[in-house]
Amino acid sequence: MRDAEDRKPQSDEARSGFLPPAGRGVPAEPESSTTSEFALPEGLAVPKAGRTGTESETTSEFALPSGLDVTPQPPPDTEGSAFNPPSTYQARQAPPAFTPPAGIPSVRLTTDVPWQDRMRTMLRMPVTERPAPETAQRHDDDTGPAVPRVLDLTLRIGELLLAGGEGAEDVEAAMFAVCRSYGLDRCEPNVTFTLLSISHQPSLVDDPVTASRTVRRRGTDYTRLAAVYQLVDDLSDDETHVSLEEAYRRLAEIRRNRHPYPGWALTAASGLLAGSASVLVGGGLPVFVAAALGAMLGDRLAWLCAGRGLPEFYQFTVAAMPPAAIGVALTLAHADLKASAVITGGLFALLPGRALVAGVQDGLTGFYITASARLLEVLYFFVGIVAGVLVVLYFGVQLGAGLNPDAALGQEDRPLIQIAASMMLSLAFAVLLQQERATVLMVTLNGGVAWVVYGAMHHAGGISPVASTAVAAGVVGLFGQLLSRYRFASALPYTTAAIGPLLPGSATYFGLLNIAQNEVDTGLAYLTKAVALAMAIAIGVNLGAEISRITLKIGSAEKRRAAKRTRGF
Numbered sequence: 001m002r003d004a005e006d007r008k009p010q011s012d013e014a015r016s017g018f019l020p021p022a023g024r025g026v027p028a029e030p031e032s033s034t035t036s037e038f039a040l041p042e043g044l045a046v047p048k049a050g051r052t053g054t055e056s057e058t059t060s061e062f063a064l065p066s067g068l069d070v071t072p073q074p075p076p077d078t079e080g081s082a083f084n085p086p087s088t089y090q091a092r093q094a095p096p097a098f099t100p101p102a103g104i105p106s107v108r109l110t111t112d113v114p115w116q117d118r119m120r121t122m123l124r125m126p127v128t129e130r131p132a133p134e135t136a137q138r139h140d141d142d143t144g145p146a147v148p149r150v151l152d153l154t155l156r157i158g159e160l161l162l163a164g165g166e167g168a169e170d171v172e173a174a175m176f177a178v179c180r181s182y183g184l185d186r187c188e189p190n191v192t193f194t195l196l197s198i199s200h201q202p203s204l205v206d207d208p209v210t211a212s213r214t215v216r217r218r219g220t221d222y223t224r225l226a227a228v229y230q231l232v233d234d235l236s237d238d239e240t241h242v243s244l245e246e247a248y249r250r251l252a253e254i255r256r257n258r259h260p261y262p263g264w265a266l267t268a269a270s271g272l273l274a275g276s277a278s279v280l281v282g283g284g285l286p287v288f289v290a291a292a293l294g295a296m297l298g299d300r301l302a303w304l305c306a307g308r309g310l311p312e313f314y315q316f317t318v319a320a321m322p323p324a325a326i327g328v329a330l331t332l333a334h335a336d337l338k339a340s341a342v343i344t345g346g347l348f349a350l351l352p353g354r355a356l357v358a359g360v361q362d363g364l365t366g367f368y369i370t371a372s373a374r375l376l377e378v379l380y381f382f383v384g385i386v387a388g389v390l391v392v393l394y395f396g397v398q399l400g401a402g403l404n405p406d407a408a409l410g411q412e413d414r415p416l417i418q419i420a421a422s423m424m425l426s427l428a429f430a431v432l433l434q435q436e437r438a439t440v441l442m443v444t445l446n447g448g449v450a451w452v453v454y455g456a457m458h459h460a461g462g463i464s465p466v467a468s469t470a471v472a473a474g475v476v477g478l479f480g481q482l483l484s485r486y487r488f489a490s491a492l493p494y495t496t497a498a499i500g501p502l503l504p505g506s507a508t509y510f511g512l513l514n515i516a517q518n519e520v521d522t523g524l525a526y527l528t529k530a531v532a533l534a535m536a537i538a539i540g541v542n543l544g545a546e547i548s549r550i551t552l553k554i555g556s557a558e559k560r561r562a563a564k565r566t567r568g569f
Contacts, residue, residue, distance in 0.1 A: 119173035119180075147184065147209055151198055153247055154178045155213040157228055158189070158196045160254065163218045164225040165358055165492060168367040171196075174232045181235040182244070193373035220354070221434040222493045227254045229489050259434050263303070266432060270349050271296040273428035273500070274323065278345030279421040280451075281506050283338050290330065290337065291345030294323030298346065313384040320350055320388030328396030339401075340509065343389070348425070348505040352381045353537065354433070354496045360538030386512060393516035415455060422451035422501035429497035439493045442483055446498035450476045454502060466529075469502050470536035470543075476502075477544025485548070495541055504533035 158175045162168075168191040175189040175198060189198045197212035231250055234240045242250075261269075274295030275288035283291070298319035305315045323346020327339035359374030426447025430440045450472045457468035480495030511526030 119177045122180075123169075123172060123176055147200060147202075148211065149244060150179060150182045150184055151200060151209065151211040153244065153251070154189070154198055155196050155211055156251055157232065158191065158198075159213055159215050160224065160228045160251075162191065162196065163215050164221060164228075165218075165354055165496075166225065166490065167358055167361045167365065168192075168370045169362070169365045170490070174229075177232055177236045191367070191370065193370045220432075221259055222439075222490075222496075223260050223434050223436050224254055224257065226436055226439075226489055226493060227257070233489075260436070261431055261434060267296050267299050269428040269431035270299040273425055273432065274345040274349045276345075276421045276425035276428065277348030277501075277505055278338075278341040280418055280425065280501060281341050281344050283341035283345070286337055287341045287345075290326055291323060291342045294326040294342060294346050295349045297322040298350075313380050316350060316381050316384035317388040320346065320385045321392050322346070323349075324389045324392035324396075328392060328399075328401045331396065331401040332399060340506075340513070344505045344509045347385065347389070347508055348500070348503055350381075350385050351503045351505060351508070352378050353499055353503050353534075354492075355381070356534055357496065357499065357538045357541050360535065361542045364539070364542050385508075389509070389512050390516055393513055397516050415459075418455065419448055419451055423448040425500045426497045429500040430493075433493070433497055435493045435497065443480075443494050443497045446476055446479050446483075446494060447501055449479065450498055451501045466532050466536050469533050470540040472502055473499055473537045473540025474544035474547070477541035478548050479544075480541075481545040481548040491545060495545075499537050499541065502533075502537050504530035507533060 154175045157178055158171050161171045161174055166174075171191045172189045175191075175196075176187060179187040179189075179198070179200065184200050186201045186203075187198060188200075190196070194215050195212060196215065197210065199208050199210040201208040228251075231242075231247065231254070234242050235247065271292035275292035278287045278291035298321065301322065302315040302319040305318050324343050327343040327346075330337050330342065331339045355374055355378045359371050359378060361371075362368075362374060363371030423444050427440060427444045429447075430443050435443065453475050454468050454472040457463045457471060458465050461468075476495050476498045477491075480491045480498065483494045484491035507526050507530035511523045511530060514520070514523035514526060
């Protein structure tokens with residue numbers, strides 16, 4: 001009966017949360033005694049040492065008695081630190097050392113090659129394999145400059161490069177070069193379309209320092225871009241001393257410098273570009289004048305819209321209307337001129353070739369977010385141009401303008417005039433990009449070479465225009481990269497203006513004209529051809545630059561590693 005009562009479950013009020021469960025023995029508690037925090041822990045056997053004479057009753061608790069044999073007990077199985085050896089490791093029976101007798105081979109980056117190649121090589125390496133930075137800028141004190149100031153200078157330099165249209169990989173290389181120049185190791189720059197960030201961690205046990213900056217304004221000024229590259233080159237040079245304050249001062253001067261060409265020169269350059277493009281597609285002197293007037297009028301209207309704060313989409317839409325309107329007016333006046341050449345020349349001055357090349361380059365180098373944003377920007381600009389031209393062409397067709405899509409295709413065999421027109425087009429493009437006067441001549445010659453290659457393959461050899469454009473763009477990229485390496489500068493001033501004669505202006509116009517005349521299928525075929533030509537230009541320029549890097553020695557023990565961003569898993 002009593003056993004049954006004992007097995008009866010008790011209520012929650014009768015059971016305490018601190019009582020052990022039933023069936024488990026309770027060990028006897030030792031008598032409470034006062035212990036010191038300096039007392040030996042349990043598990044240490046301390047034998048008593050015999051003494052002659054009277055033993056001392058009072059001993060210090062800080063001193064261990066003589067003859068003490070402390071036998072350590074195995075530690076409990078707990079999660080250890082990353083800096084502690086594993087529990088199975090024994091010093092006397094250690095495995096063979098991984099380090100070879102001659103030491104770990106270091107990666108040497110020679111200073112005879114441009115700093116862009118050295119920085120790209122190190123950016124593709126894991127952080128643990130990067131060589132220690134050799135501080136190019138020495139300081140009087142041992143501490144060096146403040147880390148936040150170096151990161152701020154790095155972000156400001158990256159902002160100017162990204163706003164000037166430089167590729168994301170080149171911007172990261174420049175930011176990495178600035179940090180290493182001031183002795184900051186373990187830096188990780190990150191570049192997107194509108195955001196720059198950089199993180200620096202002094203060691204594995206220190207907290208990282210991260211800074212970021214947003215690019216809100218973009219402008220095309222290759223003179224400023226070249227000055228920033230010169231600053232980064234001086235910072236990376238061991239023989240040139242540039243303190244942090246001097247670097248800030250030079251960067252402020254670069255920001256304050258005005259554009260090398262005034263506004264009227266830019267307007268005249270846009271007219272020269274459109275007129276040269278119209279001659280390139282078969283126009284004569286009257287067509288040159290008409291296309292130049294239309295382009296200059298569109299440029300002034302775009303400046304007016306920009307002053308009013310309108311987005312660039314509407315600026316491109318408004319700038320595309322005057323050349324198309326002049327072409328329609330010449331057709332309605334029954335003038336013996338190629339109106340299609342006038343409209344095509346105006347489109348050459350508006351097509352965003354610079355942004356297209358930068359976007360495709362970012363995609364090919366693994367910066368897919370930045371590439372997507374750049375290509376989306378190009379798409380918006382292209383849609384704005386299409387909208388402006390289509391509106392004018394639609395009203396012209398309704399008014400009875402007999403625009404012939406084949407009018408500009410009957411190009412005469414005049415290679416010398418077309419080569420001269422392509423060089424003038426590249427010259428005008430270089431002025432619009434605000435290039436240095438020292439680089440204008442080289443990029444003009446590069447544009448003439450590009451058209452010679454295209455004409456020899458397409459007109460003389462009968463090769464498809466897409467393949468001819470890709471090869472000509474590859475030659476442009478190859479020569480541009482070689483010239484930039486020779487001058488230790490950016491490749492954009494030598495390549496962007498040179499691709500002007502290769503832009504798909506005529507294919508774009510014919511596609512829009514056929515759509516305006518309700519020939520949608522033919523129009524879409526022309527627009528698809530224009531997209532294919534644009535991609536051929538961008539891929540060709542990038543391929544030519546990569547070929548120049550392969551043929552020349554990279555400043556490292558191995559070739560530049562490919563981007564390991566996607567491997568299918």
